[in-house]
Amino acid sequence: MKNSILSLLVVAALVACKKSETTTMDTAGDSTAITTPNDSAALNTDSTVMPSDSTSAGTGKTTGTNLSxxxxxxxxxxxxxxxxxxxxxxxxxxxxxxxxxxxxxxxxxxxxxxxxxxxxxxxxxxxxxxxxxxxxxxxxxxxxxxxxxxxxxxxxxxxxxxxxxxxxxxxxxxxxxxxxxxxxxxxxxxxxxxxxxxxxxxxxxxxxxx
CATH class of the missing domain: 1.20.1260.10 (Ferritin, core subunit, four-helix bundle)
Structure with a gap:
């Protein structure tokens, strides 16, 4: 009887350990799916377009408004x-x-x-x-x-x-x-x-x- 009880306890412990490992792996997998850093980088890349657009507007060409x-x-x-x-x-x-x-x-x-x-x-x-x-x-x-x-x-x-x-x-x-x-x-x-x-x-x- 004692041996049977010990065997059951060992099996239960092993099952619990495997379940814990599976939960940890799932959580880790979920966290790697988060792409917030990449998204923010994309936003920063888009925002850098604005300065180049605005500077291209200034050609330095003389117009009727700035003639001497x-x-x-x-x-x-x-x-x-x-x-x-x-x-x-x-x-x-x-x-x-x-x-x-x-x-x-x-x-x-x-x-x-x-x-x-x-x-x-x-x-x-x-x-x-x-x-x-x-x-x-x-x-x-x-x-x-x-x-x-x-x-x-x-x-x-x-x-x-x-x-x-x-x-x-x-x-x-x-x-x-x-x-x-x-x-x-x-x-x-x-x-x-x-x-x-x-x-x-x-x-x-x-x-x-x-």
Whole structure:
């Protein structure tokens, strides 16, 4: 009897020990399934994307909002001046009596229309809004010229073309040397020879008017 009881106790002890080991292994297995550290690492990886996105937005490119005062002043004056040259050139083609003056007007329309388009392309590229009409002073010059006919028109028009182009050349040279925005400076510099040619032709036409 004693041996039977001892045998039963040993078997019971062995069963209890195996059950304890099984519980410990299950618990360990469950704990290894927890992936919180990996998840948090993934979150940290995602969060590092934000700084690179935000820094890519800053290109350092000049825009219409950070142009220098010189650039804005020049662009506005060049836009208004170009509009006036085209409008007065059209007047010359109808109101002038001298062939040289008519030819001068046609050249002004062609060359200044091209320059105006280039200036508009620049403004679009940098996001700057150019004037689309004449200021009060240029509007008065246009209205006064429009009222003239024949020789009176020829004299008035050629006088204006000489004086205006002298002023334009000075302004374009100033922008080419003192401007801040590279593409606008380049536009001003390459347009100077055209303006100098206009001045020369204007002086010739003025001399041809009797």
């Amino acid at each position: 005062t010189q650039d804005k002043k020049f662009a506005d004056a060049a836009a208004r001046g170009g509009i006036m040259e085209v409008q007065m050139g059209h007047l010359a083609s109808t109101n002038a009596s001298n062939a040289a003056v008519k030819s001068l007007g046609a050249m002004m329309v062609k060359d200044h229309s091209k320059a105006n388009d280039e200036l508009k392309q620049w403004a679009s590229a940098v996001g700057y809004t150019l004037p689309t009409g004449l200021d009060a002073d240029k509007q008065k010059k246009y209205d006064d010229l429009k009222a003239k006919k024949g020789v009176d028109f020829d004299r008035a028009y050629t006088d204006l073309m000489v004086s205006d182009h002298k002023k334009d050349i000075a302004e374009f040279k100033e922008e080419a040397s003192k401007g801040s925005e590279a593409s606008l400076k380049a536009f001003a510099g390459k347009t100077v020879p055209t303006l100098e040619h206009h001045l020369m032709e204007s002086e010739k036409a003025k001399s041809a008017v009797k």
